[in-house]
Amino acid sequence: MSAKVWAITKKDIQLYYLKGPVVIFGVLFPLFLFLAFTIGRNLPAAFLIPGLMAMTLFFTATSVSPVIMPWETQMRTLERLISCPISVRTLILGDILASFIFGVCISAVPVAVGVALGVGVRSPIILLTAIILAAFCFSSLGLLFSTPPTSLVSNIMMLSTFVKFPVIFISGIFIPVEQMPGWGVAVASLSPLTYFTDLARYALQGYAYYPVHVDFAALLAFSAFFLLLALKLHERALPKRF
Amino acid sequence: MEAIEVKDLSKSFNGLTAVNRVTFTVHQGEIFGFLGPNGAGKTTTVRMLTGVLKPDAGEARVRGHDLKTDLVKAKAVLGVVPETANAYGDLTAWGNLMLIASLYGIPRRDGEQRAARLLTEFGLYERRASKVKGFSKGMKQRLMLAMALVSNPEVLFLDEPTSGLDVQSARAIRQKIRALRDEGRTVFLTSHNMQEVSMLCDRVGIINRGQMVALESPEILRHRIGGTVTVEFSFDKTPSSTPPGAERIGDAYRLYTTEPHEVISSIMGFATRNGLKLISVNVQSPSLEDVFVKLTGGAPE
Numbered sequence: 001m002s003a004k005v006w007a008i009t010k011k012d013i014q015l016y017y018l019k020g021p022v023v024i025f026g027v028l029f030p031l032f033l034f035l036a037f038t039i040g041r042n043l044p045a046a047f048l049i050p051g052l053m054a055m056t057l058f059f060t061a062t063s064v065s066p067v068i069m070p071w072e073t074q075m076r077t078l079e080r081l082i083s084c085p086i087s088v089r090t091l092i093l094g095d096i097l098a099s100f101i102f103g104v105c106i107s108a109v110p111v112a113v114g115v116a117l118g119v120g121v122r123s124p125i126i127l128l129t130a131i132i133l134a135a136f137c138f139s140s141l142g143l144l145f146s147t148p149p150t151s152l153v154s155n156i157m158m159l160s161t162f163v164k165f166p167v168i169f170i171s172g173i174f175i176p177v178e179q180m181p182g183w184g185v186a187v188a189s190l191s192p193l194t195y196f197t198d199l200a201r202y203a204l205q206g207y208a209y210y211p212v213h214v215d216f217a218a219l220l221a222f223s224a225f226f227l228l229l230a231l232k233l234h235e236r237a238l239p240k241r242f
Numbered sequence: 243m244e245a246i247e248v249k250d251l252s253k254s255f256n257g258l259t260a261v262n263r264v265t266f267t268v269h270q271g272e273i274f275g276f277l278g279p280n281g282a283g284k285t286t287t288v289r290m291l292t293g294v295l296k297p298d299a300g301e302a303r304v305r306g307h308d309l310k311t312d313l314v315k316a317k318a319v320l321g322v323v324p325e326t327a328n329a330y331g332d333l334t335a336w337g338n339l340m341l342i343a344s345l346y347g348i349p350r351r352d353g354e355q356r357a358a359r360l361l362t363e364f365g366l367y368e369r370r371a372s373k374v375k376g377f378s379k380g381m382k383q384r385l386m387l388a389m390a391l392v393s394n395p396e397v398l399f400l401d402e403p404t405s406g407l408d409v410q411s412a413r414a415i416r417q418k419i420r421a422l423r424d425e426g427r428t429v430f431l432t433s434h435n436m437q438e439v440s441m442l443c444d445r446v447g448i449i450n451r452g453q454m455v456a457l458e459s460p461e462i463l464r465h466r467i468g469g470t471v472t473v474e475f476s477f478d479k480t481p482s483s484t485p486p487g488a489e490r491i492g493d494a495y496r497l498y499t500t501e502p503h504e505v506i507s508s509i510m511g512f513a514t515r516n517g518l519k520l521i522s523v524n525v526q527s528p529s530l531e532d533v534f535v536k537l538t539g540g541a542p543e
Contacts, residue, residue, distance in 0.1 A: 007344035015332050080327040080389070083292045084345035085318035239295050 010096020050200035061103030067144030127203035140226035275443035321395030331375030380411030
């Protein structure tokens, strides 16, 4: 099964991820959005870089994965693909793995920006583990967005944007969780991005709002939930695409 | 072991029955033609047999593998050229073949050898490094057939494989279909082209409104519509009214009868009464197309 998952991953990377605009957009879009909300605020780089990492990883890992299914339905390549001896699980895991690799690779950019600005990484192992776990979590979320059985890419883009932007604002990127009111903390705890941002702050600044093991446990729980739900919903949706 | 066994297979979409308790068997090593008008349930049946759609009821086996309980194993023994599916336009011909080879679990070196052989056989080897989006329809269809064959399937599903192709590409695909049968493989062929089905198929199943209405060899089917023969005739000029019981086919007329001599006398009488000269009369055994029209109540597409 692993070779078949890898075949799907390689196909996705070749067809969807290794495109100049996708790579550039993956870096520039979170950067510009981040600058728009931080310029003029006197915040230290060590606080800003974890937020930039969180946004970059979140946007890149959820950028392409939601549109692969509707795009392949529209281009009529999906039917040929699923006539092969592969299960829906193989197909979905292949898509997630491609998104995961893309997310992990692009997340090196904000880390490099941080290093260039003199922000040191205090706990590289924690940061690397957090990036790997969060990339998988956000990639699974991306696949969850593509479960409605439509061939219209625009519908899925609208749905994912509708979810992604509010998540950015409730996850402690621009306002630290410790400065949020009680209801804000409660809402922030519902976002997986909160826990990655918290871990990134811990790795760079040495402190976090939640204990590190809670952050990791939350990311693991969200990953499992998104993955299982995506698998179940895709299994149900796939026949409706034809 | 039969190549395909289908029993009481049914599928509905939003309350509309697309396939209704269809039952048939396809023998190993035969070319089986699957015919029906548009919307009759052909593609739905093929999609169920290739694992794309789940049946609502009934059973289907491909080389003994149950499609409900053993889907991945069943798909491993079949190759598919779906009617509406495409190869990846942004991948090369080679890339498409290697992708399918990987998905069938074929080792890389073996896949490369098969890909090279198939691309050569289908006249695409020189274009192996070209992206498929630049291919003609005939080239794309030949590539789809090569993709279906890269796994050396025991059973091949071809849904309208020659539709819209130029004469040479269509002929090349037909030759390949015959060669596959000669190698002992089973071909399940869906087509609207009656002449093609007549030439290629050992047996034919006709589906209409979701139900099987016939399942025989083309020759037996031709005899099945009784002692009926087709009488085609034409006049030197167009008569003011259509001869009784006849249908117009271009500048000629056609009717079906079990009493050709009486019909010909009647046509002669019609010509005399209307001041026409009979310029041609052909009496033929019914074609597969005639059988199709009789059984489905409509003209083939």
